[in-house]
Amino acid sequence: MWQVLGIAATDDPVAIRRAYAARLKALDPDRDPEEFWALRRAYESALARARHSARSPVPPPPQVPDAESNGGNAAENESENASGSDGNLVNTSELERDPVDSAAVRAPTETDMLLANAQAESGAALGRFRGALSERDWSAAARELVSASARGLLPLANEEAHAAEVMKGAMADRDLSAASFRAVAQQLHWDGPLTWSRGAHDKLRQQVWARIDAENWYTALLEQASYRPPGGLNLHGWLGGDPKQIERGAAMMVLGYTSANNARRLKKWLDPLLVQAEQHQPWLGNRIDPCVIETLRDRLIPPPKAKSGASWIWIFIAIALLQVLLALANKN
Amino acid sequence: MIIGIDLGTTNSLVGYWRNDEAILIPNALGHLLTPSCVSLGDDGQILVGLPARERLASHPHRTAAAFKRYMGTERLHFLGEKGFRPEELSALVLRSLKSDAEASLGQTVHEAVITVPAYFNDAQRKATKAAGELAGLKVDILLTEPTAAALAYGLIGGDASDEQTLLVVDLGGGTFDVSVLHCFEGVTEVRATAGDSWLGGEDFVDAIVAAFMTGPGRDAGLPMAKSGASVQGLLRRQAELAKRELSDHESATIEVPYKGKAISWTLSRDTFEQISEPLLLRLRSPIERALRDARVRPTDLTRIIFAGGATRMPMFRRLIARLFQRLPVQHINPDEVVGRGAAVRAGMRMRDEGLKESVLTDVCPFTLGIETTDQDVRGRRVHGLFSPIIERNTIIPASRSKTFSTIDENQRAISVRVFQGEGRLSKDNILLGAFKVRVPPGPAGKESIDVRFTYDTSGLLEVEASVLSTKMRERIVIEGNAGVLSREQIKERLDSLAKLKVHPRNQAENMAVIARAERLYEERLGVQRDQIGGWLTEFLSRVEDQDPTEIEHARSVLAERLDAVDDKFFL
Numbered sequence: 001m002w003q004v005l006g007i008a009a010t011d012d013p014v015a016i017r018r019a020y021a022a023r024l025k026a027l028d029p030d031r032d033p034e035e036f037w038a039l040r041r042a043y044e045s046a047l048a049r050a051r052h053s054a055r056s057p058v059p060p061p062p063q064v065p066d067a068e069s070n071g072g073n074a075a076e077n078e079s080e081n082a083s084g085s086d087g088n089l090v091n092t093s094e095l096e097r098d099p100v101d102s103a104a105v106r107a108p109t110e111t112d113m114l115l116a117n118a119q120a121e122s123g124a125a126l127g128r129f130r131g132a133l134s135e136r137d138w139s140a141a142a143r144e145l146v147s148a149s150a151r152g153l154l155p156l157a158n159e160e161a162h163a164a165e166v167m168k169g170a171m172a173d174r175d176l177s178a179a180s181f182r183a184v185a186q187q188l189h190w191d192g193p194l195t196w197s198r199g200a201h202d203k204l205r206q207q208v209w210a211r212i213d214a215e216n217w218y219t220a221l222l223e224q225a226s227y228r229p230p231g232g233l234n235l236h237g238w239l240g241g242d243p244k245q246i247e248r249g250a251a252m253m254v255l256g257y258t259s260a261n262n263a264r265r266l267k268k269w270l271d272p273l274l275v276q277a278e279q280h281q282p283w284l285g286n287r288i289d290p291c292v293i294e295t296l297r298d299r300l301i302p303p304p305k306a307k308s309g310a311s312w313i314w315i316f317i318a319i320a321l322l323q324v325l326l327a328l329a330n331k332n
Numbered sequence: 333m334i335i336g337i338d339l340g341t342t343n344s345l346v347g348y349w350r351n352d353e354a355i356l357i358p359n360a361l362g363h364l365l366t367p368s369c370v371s372l373g374d375d376g377q378i379l380v381g382l383p384a385r386e387r388l389a390s391h392p393h394r395t396a397a398a399f400k401r402y403m404g405t406e407r408l409h410f411l412g413e414k415g416f417r418p419e420e421l422s423a424l425v426l427r428s429l430k431s432d433a434e435a436s437l438g439q440t441v442h443e444a445v446i447t448v449p450a451y452f453n454d455a456q457r458k459a460t461k462a463a464g465e466l467a468g469l470k471v472d473i474l475l476t477e478p479t480a481a482a483l484a485y486g487l488i489g490g491d492a493s494d495e496q497t498l499l500v501v502d503l504g505g506g507t508f509d510v511s512v513l514h515c516f517e518g519v520t521e522v523r524a525t526a527g528d529s530w531l532g533g534e535d536f537v538d539a540i541v542a543a544f545m546t547g548p549g550r551d552a553g554l555p556m557a558k559s560g561a562s563v564q565g566l567l568r569r570q571a572e573l574a575k576r577e578l579s580d581h582e583s584a585t586i587e588v589p590y591k592g593k594a595i596s597w598t599l600s601r602d603t604f605e606q607i608s609e610p611l612l613l614r615l616r617s618p619i620e621r622a623l624r625d626a627r628v629r630p631t632d633l634t635r636i637i638f639a640g641g642a643t644r645m646p647m648f649r650r651l652i653a654r655l656f657q658r659l660p661v662q663h664i665n666p667d668e669v670v671g672r673g674a675a676v677r678a679g680m681r682m683r684d685e686g687l688k689e690s691v692l693t694d695v696c697p698f699t700l701g702i703e704t705t706d707q708d709v710r711g712r713r714v715h716g717l718f719s720p721i722i723e724r725n726t727i728i729p730a731s732r733s734k735t736f737s738t739i740d741e742n743q744r745a746i747s748v749r750v751f752q753g754e755g756r757l758s759k760d761n762i763l764l765g766a767f768k769v770r771v772p773p774g775p776a777g778k779e780s781i782d783v784r785f786t787y788d789t790s791g792l793l794e795v796e797a798s799v800l801s802t803k804m805r806e807r808i809v810i811e812g813n814a815g816v817l818s819r820e821q822i823k824e825r826l827d828s829l830a831k832l833k834v835h836p837r838n839q840a841e842n843m844a845v846i847a848r849a850e851r852l853y854e855e856r857l858g859v860q861r862d863q864i865g866g867w868l869t870e871f872l873s874r875v876e877d878q879d880p881t882e883i884e885h886a887r888s889v890l891a892e893r894l895d896a897v898d899d900k901f902f903l
Contacts, residue, residue, distance in 0.1 A: 033729045035732075037731060115654060117652055149613050150609040150610075152653070152655050156616065
């Protein structure tokens with residue numbers, strides 16, 4: 001690896017970088033990819049070695065630092081960070097230090113304007129957010145959170161944790177209507193798969209999707225049931241947990257008020273429905289009674305009628321045969 | 333000569349490198365920015381640039397804009413009766429830029445470096461290359477926009493000891509890109525890029541339009557957006573103007589003529605910020621992920637660079653400034669920064685002496701891999717898993733391989749389905765292409781293939797599968813998926829584009845002023861409208877006379893008159 005880089009073994013990252021840069025300039029990655037890969041491998045392993053032997057803390061991998069950690073471990077980080085552990089205040093001297101920056105700033109007042117009051121505003125926004133949470137007004141909490149994030153009042157990577165708090169609250173709140181639950185999830189962009197998710201709240205996210213799925217399914221079901229009760233049964237009533245309706249429906253099936261054909265159709269229609277209902281059960285607990293599903297399951301055992309139907313045919317054939325035999329006997 | 337082109341969603345630019353400097357080339361109207369708009373004139377000729385944009389409001393059915401958003405798809409834009417693919421429309425813009433460059437350089441141009449958003453996927457990049465080809469340009473290098481921005485700031489090369497970690501935030505007309513760059517010893521390394529190819533300045537305009545339509549527009553009974561009705565075109569323009577005005581003022585007024593009356597609505601900066609909150613929220617995650625992938629903390633960044641016109645919005649600047657506790661560098665006009673960077677790269681491509689000391693390495697923005705089937709602990713098959721081969725933010729050119737084996741007894745072939753994306757399941761990712769490799773029959777797991785992905789510096793992917801036992805090889809260059817034109821198709825389109833009549837360059841100024849007058853005629857009401865109509869008739873009769881000096885005089889008179897009534901002109 002040192003051969004490829006063309007230097008003696010070293011732990012000095014600057015020397016490694018310099019060697020890599022010199023080699024890289026001598027070749028054209030577009031034309032000699034193989035050579036480039038060899039160089040790149042050597043460079044990366046040399047750097048890794050240097051880092052390892054220096055025992056300098058590797059930059060924290062999957063965690064984007066938030067403002068709180070700013071003041072903390074700045075071991076291998078030259079850019080002095082004087083803004084202190086609260087990290088929310090502006091360090092204007094930083095702008096003066098950088099000649100390009102200060103030339104670029106249209107007027108120094110703009111910095112002040114953009115960064116002014118950030119701390120006070122962020123405190124107020126967080127206060128309103130907490131207030132909404134404690135009042136269990138999830139929608140208002142989501143609104144506060146979105147607005148605070150959009151205005152840069154939350155440090156990077158912090159809003160997901162806050163959003164998780166809102167969603168947790170909303171999940172636990174069984175009185176929340178389907179539409180408002182969906183709206184809250186939508187506001188926080190938690191209603192669909194998010195490729196950016198850090199995986200920290202994946203489980204909660206999946207639960208949110210499951211609940212949204214359940215709500216969507218239930219809404220569609222009610223719509224379907226309201227205009228076409230299959231087999232003459234009031235499905236709306238059943239799923240609403242109205243015991244009278246269930247008994248009536250079940251009785252109709254058992255007593256054969258519905259024809260065998262109808263019952264079969266109904267079963268075909270209800271079977272997957274019941275599976276789905278069971279699947280969504282945890283989220284629709286207060287709307288679909290688990291007992292209802294059990295009752296339906298029991299009553300949906302196919303009625304033993306098909307057999308008897310078949311034996312009637314045999315009896316009929318037997319009678320017909322008898323008559324034929326009688327007729328033959330009469331002739332004789 | 334190699335030129336650098338910034339093919340933007342809203343505006344495009346062209347430039348070149350000479351005497352250690354990136355020089356942008358003005359178009360026939362003398363502007364550096366050429367709106368990425370194409371319109372079919374009433375005489376059947378094609379208009380490109382500003383005249384086309386002016387016709388966006390007056391002739392929405394014959395004009396196309398923001399087609400970059402549909403690059404890599406088969407969506408057709410109709411100009412009158414004729415449907416155009418996004419590549420073709422882009423090619424028309426590129427052709428116009430090419431002729432501007434040729435007029436200014438006095439020589440023919442054959443090759444160009446074109447910029448693409450870092451977060452453009454394979455199909456979108458291929459489409460951009462195809463557009464270049466359709467415009468008669470060889471495009472060997474596609475440069476990502478954030479890298480171009482860093483190049484423009486001259487942060488590459490320069491003082492060799494100056495080690496820098498940069499964050500480039502590029503909010504353009506239609507795309508949002510974030511890149512973390514590491515510069516040392518004249519080498520610029522892209523450490524990570526992330527972005528959203530569906531988030532840009534146009535979305536903020538959409539937000540204003542939507543707010544207008546649900547508020548004052550609905551009250552006045554304004555018809556909803558239906559196939560680009562003229563009123564909608566005017567409203568969009570007004571919204572765009574309001575967005576710009578709100579960068580400098582606390583409020584802006586939108587006035588849309590409807591049924592002989594003007595619907596007026598005053599939008600305050602606060603309201604604008606409020607309706608834009610969902611969009612601003614979407615900016616955060618890509619920034620977060622780019623930093624995380626690059627293993628860089630916000631405090632490690634030495635500089636933040638802004639590119640793209642939409643970064644002028646105060647709310648955007650405030651968001652970034654607060655997140656990073658400082659103000660970004662922006663002494664180059666954010667509209668031009670990417671174009672300038674493209675010119676620098678074009679110079680590097682020509683191996684110009686002044687730039688020899690700088691090298692650039694980039695990363696691939698997405699994870700690339702193939703679909704696999706696996707068995708879980710109970711021996712059940714799990715289908716449709718995504719198995720990454722090149723992980724996102726791997727330095728390119730890259731070449732990686734993985735070995736896969738058969739899963740069935742006497743399996744005759746292994747099908748290799750190539751996907752791009754970050755999802756665990758292949759169905760959540762984008763299918764780039766597929767092919768089959770024949771394997772000799774045998775017990776399950778005996779035969780295996782080696783799948784090698786090679787990703788080159790302009791982001792094009794080549795997949796090769798070789799059977800270990802037979803040494804048989806099968807390879808594809810990922811091409812020919814739905815949104816990408818095949819070689820024959822490009823040829824065919826090239827012929828049909830050649831037949832299109834484009835307005836000659838020397839008439840561009842006339843066309844621009846006519847289109848502007850037509851737009852103003854539709855926008856205004858009452859006396860002013862009649863006045864503009866009169867002026868236009870007068871000018872058109874001068875054009876008929878075909879006396880160049882007369883026309884020029886008449887044009888400047890008309891332009892002055894229009895300036896007087898239309899102070900909200902923008903580029």
